[in-house]
Amino acid sequence: MIFRSIVFSAMVAGFIVGALITVVQQFGTVPLILRGETYEKTAEKPAASANKPAVTVGHADHDHAGHDHTEAWEPRNGWERNSYTAAANILTAIGFALLLAGVFALRGLVVTWHEGLLWGLSGFAVFTIAPGLGLPPELPGMPVAPLLARQIWWVGTAAATAGGLGLLFLRRAPWAAVLGIALLILPHAIGAPQVENAHSIVPETLSHRFVVAATVTSLLFWSLLGSVTSVAYRYFSAPASVTIPAA
Template identity: 60%
Template sequence: MSVFRSIVFSAVLAGIAVGITITAVQSIGTIPLIQQAETYEKALGATHGHFMSEAVALESAAPAAANSHHAAEWEPADGFQRTSFTLGANILTAIGFSLLLGGAFTLRRHSVSWRDGMIWGLGGFVVFTVAPGLGLPPELPGMPVAELAARQLWWFSTAAATAAGICLLVFKRQPWAAGLGLALIVIPHLIGAPVVAAAHTDVPAALSHRFVVAVTLTSLVFWVLLGVSTSVAVRRLSNGP
């Protein structure tokens, strides 16, 4: 039970710290770009609005982050209310992923350093941002997207297959494991992500490109900080050397 408590407390501490930090990073990086895109969407008299919480993974290219809501539905007002909801979502997302990392560190049955945490964080970045983002890059409000369920299915399948492939490559040093691992990583991209038929958008391509870059860099910061902070917290709370 003490091991379980250390994992939970470590995840909470790391999640709060990373959530606050990432929200600050987003406030000067991705959020202004989203607000710019929303002006184009509103100028077209669009009947749909967007609200992105940007949690790691979250704005880290997950299809759900680009989900749209009917204009009649409630959405947080700009300013303090929207920032508060974004902060809460970021903290909860960071805690969830930190629980996974903490469990993985504990299963290794030996103390992990901050360098180990950084490596695991980079692995999370590859699994949840890079791999899905190759087929489904982050999208701004006002941009045409494929059907939500299809995007979610491809995103989660790609993340799961990539994670399994990396585990086989790293932990099973055998030819068959290397072949299967590479196949798992490549197959989702051979199948291809859901695509949308050509549709008009007033969102400038340059703005969309800046958004993809900003989201990717923000996600990289998120995962590195989460890996390092979780490893440090687990080591301290478990009274490791």
């Protein structure tokens, strides 16, 4: 019964929130990403021209046959790209909704939408605010540190933030408060991986607008996900009424 409630509530909440966020992104982050991609492609053209091998007259066919100029696949703009974005948003929302519903089940309490909203805001702090302080959302074309280093720091920051908030708000003890604050500070004391002496062709104003739009979209995502998941979990976990036939 509990497993069924967790899965069903996560599926319903994930589909609703993922679909809504996809619509919101079409007016917020997507236009900025498309503009960022134009700068990225502009920067790639000179590099491609500089690395292009010289073609000797009379050996053009040999040159083209000996060099495989392949490009990474990406969905076409329009319906195809929007469909992949919607699918990714829905799957992401379902995954996080499973975590939230699992927490609701472990606590064993009736969760109202107000409490669900608070849990959603906690997710916003863990997965957006804390990592974003060191690694803010980045547009295509911006210089970034190696992917593995960024992933390790991001995951470590999210885990430390979740543990720190849990100790601060779920444990009533002085040692828990001290340890919780230490966990919140630790990732930022270590510092996120950065690129030294990097120059970006993306305008700073465009980058700033994207950070704001992505953060606001994430706030909406987590607020809706916490509230809708709590309502769905309460609905699916409610005991079914039993009708006793008259004698």
